[in-house]
Amino acid sequence: MTPDRGSNHGTKRKRGERRRASLACETCRKQKEKCEGGQPCWRCQRLGRPCHFQGQPIPTTTSPCSSSVPVASVPGDENGRIQNLEAIARHFLGDVPLDKExxxxxxxxxxxxxDTTLSETALDINEPFDVHFVSNNMAHYSGEFSHWNFSQKLRRKMSCQIDRLDSRVCVSHRKSSKGSDDIQQVKEYWRPTQLQSSPEIIVETMMHLPPRSIADFLITMFFKYVEINCFYIERKWIEEKVALCYSSTKTYTAIDFPWVCSVFAVLAIGTQVxxxxxxxPKPDSEITEELSLCSEDSVGLVFYHAACKLIPDVLLVASHESVQVFLLLATYSLPVxxxxxxxxYYGLAMKMAIQNGMHRKYQGGNCDSRTIEVRNRLFWTAYTVEKYVSIMHGRPISIARSEINADMPRDCPTFESPRFANxxxxxxxxxYLEEVSGTLAxxxxxxxxxxxxYLERLIRLRTSIKQWWDSLPATEExxxxxxxxxxxxxxSHLRLCYLLIYVYMGRAFIFVDDRKEPGEVITGAGNDSGRARRSILVDDCVSSALDILNTLQSLSDHVGLCRASYNEFSACRAAILVILAESLNSRKSQRLQDGLHRGMDLIRQMVGGSSSESEISYLESIEAAISQLLAATGDDSVLPQSDQIPTSAYSKFKDWTQSLKKDKSTSGNVELSSFSPLAHPTPGTEGFANLELNDMAAFFDPDWANGDFEFDTYNFSSLSK
Structure with missing residues (x-):
């Protein structure tokens, strides 16, 4: 018990609990208020004002709400910590005594x-998920709180009862008991095998295989130009499967549908690159003729159609090889x-991955480490690329991040591509792009x-992204x-993605109107701060767009631009549109005009495939818009062609595709454009070709209308008005 602090006095206080401080603080004296004691005093501490003393308080006098720990008995820093804790306690508990008892x-x-709350509410309703491997590349994911999980839980409980009953029955009776056998024998049903097609379809599909040397060339092209920063397949694995395709002794079963489909998908992608x-080097007339022939696209379409015929059975097998199939088909469709x-296709890949439990960490011991690593790499590729496409095209993603606990890919030297750092x-x-998108939303x-x-949050994200990027390896990787x-x-592709984040972050603020009305006065540090932050984001957006063109120009000069590369085309297109948008605010800017002309030259190099007239009109519509907007004229320069001799493998591939082209009738040829969504202009929209994919039309509306967000321009402007 705490001793009675008033027992030393001979007489009882007139106002029992009220005590006068031994030394009032200067702040309370100046305010002519009662000082409640303590150092600092409780009144000053409660009101959040500074507390000053001229002399030293008598240490024996304490406040009813003060700590029982003598101030002189603890170090200065510990004293401050205790006082802060007491302030926190009073904030939540009120003015209560803080003595030890x-x-x-x-x-x-x-x-x-x-403890009482936990015992009353912590019910045992945990139903852990299960990933059961049916085969080496096929698994069944039970799901949490699912019908399957509950049925398995009930089955486990009933099995205990069955065991007790069986122990009371003789062995002979148990063997003759049909009901007992029916209970214990449960038919496993993992995939709807009764819906699968005959493997003879695979034999028919093999009739579309190219010569072995052409197949090897297309596979080399895939790994050289496509699998660069994402994992799709192992080269050794696909080469082994191709060898099986050309083997005359191979017999096929239902589980072969996914890898056969993958082979034809890889061949189709190889024709694109x-x-x-x-x-x-070619003269202009030969370039025009080649664009109209489109032999690579026609052959690629044959491979693609062969793969598509197997899709229903790939869905039925639903293995991690099925995930590979839909990732590859999505890659082929990206420029289309x-x-x-x-x-x-990316959505199907994610659904196949979830069905196999690839989004969950595998904790069993029935699968080798390499298969687990392949599963992890495939899942994170599907999840990441789908999220990338979803954000850039205003689509929802297939799975929330909170549902994922799969291990990230590990650095395994046995995987040749892609580079682990990349x-x-x-x-x-x-x-980071997802964080930016969430903040913009x-x-x-x-x-x-x-x-x-939220504007400040974007600025902080901008700083974090730059610091992270600067910390990456600068040599080789x-x-x-x-x-x-x-x-x-x-x-270079990694840098394009990095720069696109700044473009995506700042382009929504390009049309925020900071211009003052006549006689309007804008004051306030907050308004200036908001304008400055938006200016930073817009400047980063425009400079990143110009840097994208620099990166693409470097690619064009040294290794060439790929007309089927989604990263290169979309980055170039986004850069051109941002520069065009900024030109509305900064007319006659020579830097922007030069960037526009350079971007147009670059995007021309990426128009590939059959290059239909609508694609040409799309480019002409951009040039016409630039000419009308800036009232500037200029000749489009033709980039110099390389003098290098083409490789013999490509020459053989071209000769083979041209021979196939001649064997087909004109009506039988299917023209495939590398960017066919732009090849379907609607009546009355000739000026902009396809309004859905041509974001130029959005720049003439104050709202950013790219399908991603519909920002309220007035809200943005209110930061500066």
Missing amino acids: NIGRIADKLRSST AHMEDQK STGGLAYT LTAFHTLIS QFKRCPKRLLSE CRDLCSQGPNFRQN
Whole structure:
């Protein structure tokens, strides 16, 4: 018990609990208020004002609410910590005594209350998920709180009862008991095998295989130009499967559908990038003729259709090889229909991955480490690329991040491609893009008073992204842009993704009107701060757009631009549109005009395939818009062609495709455009070709209408008015 502090006095106080401080603080004296004692005094501490003393207080005098720990008995820093803790306690508990006994009673009460609450509410409803491997590349994911999980839980409980019953029955009776056998024998049903097609379809599909040398060439093209910063397949694995395709003794079963489909998908993708090996200089007439022939696209379409015939059975097998199939088909479709067909294929890849439990960490011991690593790499590729496409095209993603606990890919030297540093860097970049997208989405629904807070969050994200990027390796991997380096193309694509984040972050603020009305006066540090932050984001956006063109120009000069590369085309297109948008605010800017002309020259190089008249009109519409907007004229320069001799492998491939072209009738040829969504102009929209994918039309509306966000321009402007 605490001794009675008033027992030393001979007479009883007139006002029992009220005590006068032994030394009043100067702040209370000046305010002519009663000082409540303590150092600092409780009144000053409660009111959040400074407390000053001229003399030293008598240490024996304490406040009813003060700590029982003598101030002189603890170091200065510990004294400050105790006072801060007491302030926190009073904030939540009110003006209560903070002596040792009372604090102990409060702590015991809180502990007992917590224990009681846990015992009443912590019900045992845990149903852990299960990933059961049916075969080496096929697994079944039970799901949490699912019908399957509950049935298995019930089955486990019933099995105990069955065991007890069986122990009471003789062996002979148990053997003759049909009901007992029926209970214990459960038919496993993992895939709807009764719906699968006959493997004879695979034999028919093999009739579309090219000569072995052509197949080897297309596979080489795939790994050289496509699998650069994402993992799709192992080269050794696909080469073994191709060898089986050309084996006359191979017999096929239902589980072979996915890998056969993968082979034809890889061949189709290889035709899209095969032109990268052609460095032969051509006159303009020959270039036009080649674009109209489109032999690579026609052959690629044959491979693609062969793969598509197997899709129903690939869905039925639903193994991690099925995930590979849809990732490859999505990659083939990226330059054809990014927000439509490719997005759908990525969704199927994610659904196959979830069905196999690839989004969950595998904790069993029935699968080897290499298979687990392949599963992890495939899942994170599907999740990351789908998220990238979804954000850029305003689509929802297939799975929330909170549902994922799969291990990240590990650095395994046995995996030849892609480079592990680039692989993880790409995943991190898309994670940052997701944060930026989430912050921008808040501008649609947040109150105006929070606009500056979200704007500041974007500035902090901008700083974090730059610091992370600067910390990446600058030699050979990630940030090494030496044209002679082994990873020049991979690193350039990584930089394009990095710059696109700044473009995406700042383009929504380009049309925020900061101009003052006549006679309007804008004052206030907050308004100036909001304008400055937006200016930083817009400046980063425009400078990043110009840097994108510099990166693409470097690619064009040294290794060439790929007309089927989604990264290169979309980056160039986004840069051109941002520069065009900024030209509305900064007319007659020579830097922007030069960037526009250079961007147009670059995007022309990426128009590939059959290059239909609508694609040409799309480019002409951009040039017409630039000419009308800036009232500037200029001749389009033709980039110099390389004098290198084409490789013999590509020559053989071209000869073979041209021979196939001649064997087909004109009506039987299917023209395939590398960017066919732009090849379907609607009546009355000839000026802009396709309004859905041509974001130029959005720049003539104050709202950014790219399908991603519909920002309230007035809300943004309110930061500066």
